[in-house]
């Protein structure tokens with residue numbers, strides 16, 4: 001049987017490291033039956049469809065720490081795996097001023113099918129990794145990897161890397177300090193985004209609910225456009241994470 005290209009991908013499921021990485025927006029893949037959601041390839045290549053560069057960074061982080069990593073292999077325009085099932089932008093009709101024709105006026109059955117086929121399998125994959133590690137008595141540090149655009153509404157974003165946190169800053173604070181130590185990187189602290197359990201789904205569901213230590217990171221897309229720069233930034237972030245493994 002051919003592998004379903006939209007199925008979530010897990011690398012190093014039995015990795016020995018403390019970290020578990022996941023990437024909600026790693027792919028711009030649209031299942032064939034959705035006919036590109038009525039969009040031209042140029043729109044599907046944009047950030048509205050995925051977090052450009054984030055998968056490559058996550059791959060390298062998984063390699064560095066011998067850590068499991070889980071990738072959603074479906075575009076966030078099909079369904080946004082970092083949104084609550086009740087969110088109005090779970091299946092966006094408009095994204096960054098672009099109308100998504102294939103998402104207009106979906107009926108309940110079509111919405112339910114998307115949730116069943118492309119939301120639950122990804123979160124079940126993350127869940128399976130975390131539960132299996134719990135069963136073995138291995139504690140996990142959950143890291144959610146995203147990328148952000150270089151500007152928003154014409155305003156350039158100065159932050160090359162940013163951490164999004166909620167009330168528990170026990171990991172965010174030391175990692176921010178480590179990232180800032182050399183003084184040559186502009187680091188965002190809850191800028192441009194904080195971690196909001198009312199909006200974000202993945203870290204609240206998988207980490208906050210379990211009381212697991214966690215981080216949510218955003219890399220600026222222009223900094224991670226190529227495999228060489230993805231590796232560079234993964235290594236840089238890994239240096240800041242290293243002491244958390246002790």
Ligand SMILES: [Zn+2]
Nearest residue numbers: 025051146147
């Ligand atoms: Zn994202």
